[in-house]
Amino acid sequence: MSALHDHTHCIADALTRADALCAERGARLTALRRRVLELVWSSHRPRGAYAILEDLSQQEGKAAAPLTVYRALEFLVEQGLVHRIESLNAYVGCAAPGDVHSGQFLVCEACGDAAEIDDPGVGAAIDAAAAGRGFRVQRPTVEVRGLCKSCQENPR
Amino acid sequence: MSALHDHTHCIADALTRADALCAERGARLTALRRRVLELVWSSHRPRGAYAILEDLSQQEGKAAAPLTVYRALEFLVEQGLVHRIESLNAYVGCAAPGDVHSGQFLVCEACGDAAEIDDPGVGAAIDAAAAGRGFRVQRPTVEVRGLCKSCQENPR
DNA sequence: GACATGGGTGTTACTTTATAACACCCTGTC
DNA sequence: GACAGGGTGTTATAAAGTAACACCCATGTC
Numbered sequence: 100m101s102a103l104h105d106h107t108h109c110i111a112d113a114l115t116r117a118d119a120l121c122a123e124r125g126a127r128l129t130a131l132r133r134r135v136l137e138l139v140w141s142s143h144r145p146r147g148a149y150a151i152l153e154d155l156s157q158q159e160g161k162a163a164a165p166l167t168v169y170r171a172l173e174f175l176v177e178q179g180l181v182h183r184i185e186s187l188n189a190y191v192g193c194a195a196p197g198d199v200h201s202g203q204f205l206v207c208e209a210c211g212d213a214a215e216i217d218d219p220g221v222g223a224a225i226d227a228a229a230a231g232r233g234f235r236v237q238r239p240t241v242e243v244r245g246l247c248k249s250c251q252e253n254p255r
Numbered sequence: 256m257s258a259l260h261d262h263t264h265c266i267a268d269a270l271t272r273a274d275a276l277c278a279e280r281g282a283r284l285t286a287l288r289r290r291v292l293e294l295v296w297s298s299h300r301p302r303g304a305y306a307i308l309e310d311l312s313q314q315e316g317k318a319a320a321p322l323t324v325y326r327a328l329e330f331l332v333e334q335g336l337v338h339r340i341e342s343l344n345a346y347v348g349c350a351a352p353g354d355v356h357s358g359q360f361l362v363c364e365a366c367g368d369a370a371e372i373d374d375p376g377v378g379a380a381i382d383a384a385a386a387g388r389g390f391r392v393q394r395p396t397v398e399v400r401g402l403c404k405s406c407q408e409n410p411r
Numbered sequence: 412g413a414c415a416t417g418g419g420t421g422t423t424a425c426t427t428t429a430t431a432a433c434a435c436c437c438t439g440t441c
Numbered sequence: 442g443a444c445a446g447g448g449t450g451t452t453a454t455a456a457a458g459t460a461a462c463a464c465c466c467a468t469g470t471c
Contacts, residue, residue, distance in 0.1 A: 129448070149427070164451065169429065174448095186341040186396055188428065188457095205390045218384035221377070225399060228374035233404030234361045240342055242396040243381060248389030285419070305456070320422065325458065330419095344428095344457065 110140045113192055117180050120197050126178055134158070135171035136192070139181050145189035145206075145213045148172060184213055186242045191215070203241040209250035266296045269348055273336050276353050282334055290314070291327035292348070295337050300367045301345035304328060340369055342398045347371070359397040365406035 117136055121128040128136075138151045152168045172190055175181035181190050182202045191213050193202075200217040207213075221241060229236045273292055277284035284292075294307045308324045328346055331337035337346050338358045347369050349358075356373040363369070377397060385392045 127447080131449075147428080164449095165429070166431095166451090167449075170449080185398070203384070205385060205388065207390075208393065214388065214390070216384055216388065218380065220380040221384050224374065224376040224380035225397065228359070228372055228377050229361060229399060229401065232361065232370065232372065233407070234363075234370070234399070235402040235407055236399055237364065237401040238399070240396070240398040240400070241381065242341065243385060243390070243392055243394070244396070245385065245393040246391040251389070251391055283418080287420075303457080320420095321458070322422090322460095323420070326420080 106143070109143075110137060113140050113180075113196075116196055117178075120180070121178065124178070126174075131167070132171045132174055135168060136175055136180055139172075139175070139190050140192040143191075144211045145184045145187050145191040147187075147189045151190070182215065184242060185240055186244070187213075201239045201241070203239075203243075205243050205245065205247065207247035207250055208244055209246055209255065212247055214247065262299070265299075266293060269296050269336075269352075272352055273334075276336070277334065280334070282330075284334075287323070288327045288330055291324060292331055292336055295328075295331070295346050296348040299347075301340045301343050301347040301362075301369045303343075303345045307346070338371070340398060341396055342400070343369075357395045357397070359395075359399075361399050361401065361403065363403035363406055364400055365402055365410075368403055370403065 114133065114137060117128055117133070120126075134155065135151060138154045139146060141154065148165065148168050151172075152163055152165055155163045155168060172181060172183075176183055176190075178196070180193055180196045182193050182204070183190055184204060184206065187206065191204075194215045195217065198217070201222055203216050203218060203221055205214045205216060222239070225239050225241075226236060270289065270293060273284055273289070276282075290311065291307060294310045295302060297310065304321065304324050307328075308319055308321055311319045311324060328337060328339075332339055332346075334352070336349055336352045338349050338360075339346055340360060340362065343362065347360075350371045351373065354373070357378055359372050359374060359377055361370045361372060378395070381395050381397075382392060
């Protein structure tokens, strides 16, 4: 992720794609859900449910309840618009909603960025390993902690 | 995991291996830590920190503090004797402590069992994917949710 | 043996993350 | 307009994890 990229544009893109996908599927991307999606995208980093909750409360001018956010997030995850990063208890906008993919992440310990990758090799290796053991895969989770390229080059 | 296997023996084995490994490394496997390791192994399933805490409290006859368990678990994870399953917030005994491995799990949604695998193909695919993006891997996490062989054959 | 050192443990309080139960209210349909 | 069903609000609560600080005890040193 470049520090210079047009982030506003990138949020707008995500919302547009979400509108299209939900319309196509007959899923209801309500005002609340759309706003939560926008807040998830407000940085490219994984954000906790309670961080989103705070933003939402601020926008509304009054305290929102945790459930409000969790329910919206649940919908967004179901629709594949948002991924949950298990090892961070946090949520991040999906880079390629609509495409079939499993959600693999390279999570940088230094800058907190979580780069979504969809490496066919990793997916295939998991499928093969599972098949060899008679295990039926439903939802693979791959979260690799480490250091991203830019943090290796510019250590703090 | 067979329902018939000699689980007592299997716990004893884990403790013996832990003793040997810690002695070799000069790590202090104190009575408390050893007891927590035993409780982690008390089933083959992932167990939450608070479940272990309850067992411990019962053994002691008085309520133990969460930190007591968390500190012991931290030690055990550092020593590679126990793995944390991120997507379950739970801990499970390591099947092959001492060996270099990353901790890959096939987690059954039906029976709750978490089979540890160490598939070289999966590890290699992750390394390759990361290397291609200039990412330095520190700790890969692979947790595949699905149905284990036995639960596919005997659905409930 | 006295002493200092450092890791391990106990205790209290607290934060963060997530869910349950139930009522109400829109929205689309007939 | 009546109905059905999903979406939202509200209150309370559960589950998971951490901070700060004091004490204890094994170990090594003199």
